[in-house]
Each structure stands twice: as C-alpha cells, then as structure tokens.
Amino acid sequence: MNIRQAVKMAWKSIIGKKGRSMLTMLGVIIGIAAVMTIVSVMSGYAAKTMEQFSAMGSNKITVNVYSYVYTEDENGNMVPAGRDYFPDLYAYCKSIPQYIVGITPEAYASVNVVYGTKNSANFEWSWDEMGNMTGQRPPDVYYVSNQYSTCNNLTITKGRDLGELDIERYNQVCVLGSQAAEAFFDAADPVGKVLQLNGQSFEVVGVYAPRITGSDAQGSTIDNIILLPYTARRLLGGDRIESFIVKAKDGVSTTEVATRIRGFLKGLVDPATGDSYVSPDDRWQQSMNEQMGMISLVLGGIAAISLLVGGIGIMNIMLVTVTERTREIGIRRAIGAQRSSIVTQFLIEAAMLCGIGGIIGIAIGTLGCYVAGNLLFHMTIYPSASVTAGALGFSVLLGLIFGSYPAIKASKLQPVEALRAE
C-alpha cells in the first residue's frame, strides 16, 4: 500500500467523523495558535526595542585610555602623567572610515548654566508615583568632539553642528538638545544667543532635532543636553577625559573594530604610565536578549504544555478509534493488509489530524499576532515564514509521535481476534 492510498483513507476517515475530528484537533489548534502568537509577538517586541536602542545609537564601543601615574602640575594639582592620547586616537579613527563612523569623548561637565533669569541651579523637578517627571531637570552638559552627533544619531534642526575648528580654536560655542533649548528659550530661536556657563560666555550655534517624540519622550531626558567642544575643559575645568565612545559603521562587527582600536592603542600608550581598555558596548542588547529569552522560555513552556496536552488528546482519541475499528482492522488483515500497512494507516491519520489542526492553528495564530501587535505595540506583526513552517512541521511531528502507540497497538491485533470483535 502506498502513501497516497493511506492519505486518501485517512482523509476519508477524518471527514467521516467531522465533529469528533474537530474536537480532537482542538488541543493542537490552541497550542499552535498560542505558540505562533507568542513567538511572533516576542520577536515584534524585540524589534521594537532594538529600534529604540538604535535611536540612542547602537554599534558603540567604549574606549578608556587612562593613567595610573599622577604628577603635580605647575599649580600644585595632581594630574594624570603622560600626554593626552585623544588627538591621535581621533586621527586614527578618522583614517579608517570603512570601519568607524566617529569618535567622541563623553565626559560630563559639572557646570552651572544661566540665561537671563533662568539658572540651572534653581531648576526644580520631581517624579510622581507613576514615574512621570514634573518640573525641569538641569541639562546634562558634555564635553564632546564634533562627531558626537554622528555617534548618537543627532541631527541639526537649527543653526550648525560643532566643527573641527571649534575644537582646534577653543571656540566658546555650544549646541543644544531640543529639551535643553526649550528649557532656556521656550519657543524662541536660541541660535546666536549667549549662555553663561560657570560665568563664561558660550554662544549657541545650533539646536538638535528631538530623538524621541510623543508619548515615548515622557520622562526621558535624552534630549536635555548641552554639548561643548571638549577643549572648553581648559576654561571650565575638570579632569582629563579618559573615556571615549566610538561608533562602528552599520554592518561592521563591533568586536572587530574593538580589536583594531586595541592594536592601535597598544603601540601608542606608554605602558609605564597608562593603559587602555576597549569594550564593545552591547550590554543593553545583551540584557535585553536575556530578558526576552526568559519571557520566551516561560511563555513557550506554557505553550509547550498545551501542545503536550493536545498531543495526549490525539493519542486518546486514536486509541478509541483503534478499539472502535478493531473489526475493520481484522477485515483488512484478512484480505492482505500487512502490519506495516495498518501502522501506516493510523499514523497518517494521526499526522493528518494534527497537520490540519496545525493549519487552523496557524491561521488563528496569524490573526492573534495581528491583534496583539496592534493592541500592545501599535505595530502590525505577521508570523515569519520560518515560524509558520516550523509550526506546521511540529504539529505533524506531534501526530506521528502520539499516533505511533495507537498505530502499533492496532497492528499487533491478531487477525482472528480482531475479526471476532463487534
């Protein structure tokens, strides 16, 4: 007996008892639909989160070049020994644009910001119990290079960005993030205005476009920033900058870029006074992946249990079917069916039941993805082709696994005993 005949027979037997077949399939339908929805929604959620990460700038590598020897300068202050390696590092990064988009110091500058009657020292803010911020936080002021905006996905909306010359010439200029601009100038155009930073005048040359808008911006201070050329440190004070952010090009491995930078710094930094440390900054992604993994595991476990129960349901009904059709099995054996033909017949019937259940489950799961995606993340999620194919394959496999015991039981019946059954 060939497979085609067995499939035909199985189809007849399934169609012959529509109501029961439907009930039998229910477990598989629910299980597959649940798995489909969970897997797709989780991957949709992950994609959404990654989108937010890349809004802040992904592909980052943290570079630390530090001294562990300190010397006294002419004013009697303790300062790190050895020279500042950043200009060399900056030049190196610029020389390999095929790997690196930009490099910038990211050093917090502890300065007081004043414009007219507004003084950041007098800003007041608080969080309510929901975690929403009220009032105004003082802006974060950073010493940066002209490549900070490139590294952090900032685009200029008014005026101009920081330039290399601003750094070289110690220009007293700054660029504002959208929230900082609003805090000091409300709706007015800040470009050309002068801020007092620790009493020194800095001209606002540009304003960045907001990176996060709408409800996502609630409580976020990502755009509440003021960027200064890092050479302004000479005027405003602060320790030598030892921590830098490098942004790798899209599609380039951050690990590879980190290796290159390490190699460069090894030949540069004097081991007698300092050392360097380079690490691809994928902590966020890692912890995100870990979290997603946990949630997927728990939800997947629940779905797997429902599939297991569905499979046992299939086995149960197939056993009943075998008992009911004992006489039929006897007749088939009497007219020449081999054991293997009987096994094939019942296995295929179970696999088809599960397969059909799987297809219905996939349809419901697809609908589930659509609804859940729209309700939870305001995005339309469809299951991927691999998830769909996997679900179908798994449901057929389920039928084969749970159908095998009843099928083997059916084939073990002695023809004469089977014929005697009523």
Next chain:
Amino acid sequence: MANLIELKDIYKIYGEGLESEVRALDGVSLTVERGEFVAIVGQSGSGKSTMMNVLGCLDIPTRGDYLLEGTDVKELTDKELSRIRNKEIGFIFQQYNLIQSLTVLENVELPLIYQGINADDRYDMALEALDRVGLSKRVKHKPTEMSGGQQQRVAIARAIATKPPIIMADEPTGALDSRTGHEVLEFLQQLNREGTTVILITHDNGIAATARRCVRLTDGKIVEDKQQEVDWL
C-alpha cells in the same frame, strides 16, 4: 507437486493445562488437492470455524504442521502471511465483513490496494469482479444501503477480485434466505468448475451434501471424510 493444503496432526487448544481447557482442534490431519470442493461440516462448537481460521492463516495452531503448497506456514513472516491471505486465498464470511464506511467499489478494491496495483487497473479488476456477481451498477453505494444477499455478493466480488486459487467460505449462506443462499452456492460451484479450490464451512448437512467432498468434524476431530456425487458438474 506438493499438495495444496496439508494439515498434519493440528491442535488448537485454548487455556491449555487448565481444567477449563478447550480443544477446538484435537489432532486434525487433512489433505486438500487443487480443484477440490470441500465442505467442512459440523455442529456449532465442533471446531469448524477454528479450522477455517487455521487454513486461512488467520490463526496459529497450538501444535502441528500446516503446509500450504509445501511451505510450512509456521516459518513465514507476517509479511509473507499477509501476502498469502491477499493473493492465494479469498475469504467469504457469514457476516460479509464489509467495511461500512467504504463504498462497494472501494471494498472490492481494497485487496488490490494492498497488492499495490495502480488505480486504473484496480478499477477495471474490481469492476470485472462486481460484474461477475451482477452488481456493476451499484458501485457507489454503501454496504448499509444494500440487502444481505447483495452485501454477500459484494463480499464474493472482493474475494475473487484478486483471482485467488483458493476460496474459503465460512457459513456464506448462514445469514441469507434459502433462495439467495442457493445463488451464492451456485456461484461457488461455478468458481470450482473454473478450477478454483473451494473450502466451504457449514453446519447445514443439506449444503454439505452439494460439495464433492464432505469432511465432518465433531469435538475437534474428523469423524468422516467422504467423496460425494454431485449434480452440478
């Protein structure tokens, strides 16, 4: 050439060794040659159905040798036994034993499916068999929509569809009225005239009398084995 069927000292004992042991076959030896028409007759409980099950390779005797065309069936695998039931023997049962969920045509095609014959040839062969029993017009019906006599004719068509050399009929007229029963008997006689070996199991002495050879069973033993004159040859 070896005898078609040779039973040597066959026992079929249920619950052997127990006080309640039943000897359905109690040392039966029998030889059947090609082309014979043998009636195995006996009262209910005489062991005649067990005899048919053993002869039809549906049941395994407790002891003794059964040589079918010189081959000891004890040595055969399930696959080989299935092949024998499929190709060498056509079964006709008292209760017809048709599969109710299949149509008449599908029932008759079933042994051909297990032979692996392709759909076109299968259809032709099944239709030819149904034509012989006069049911070629009712192939799409389900067995439940037919009378007992018609169902038995479908069963006969199924038995002869593979053109087996042996037909085994277990009380084929038992569930039928005398006229349709007579038709079934005549059909078996026709098959025998064409060379098919027929083994007919019955409790009815009248039916047994129409066979060319009559083997009488009592309590699992052969008590009579005689050739008979018949009028249908």
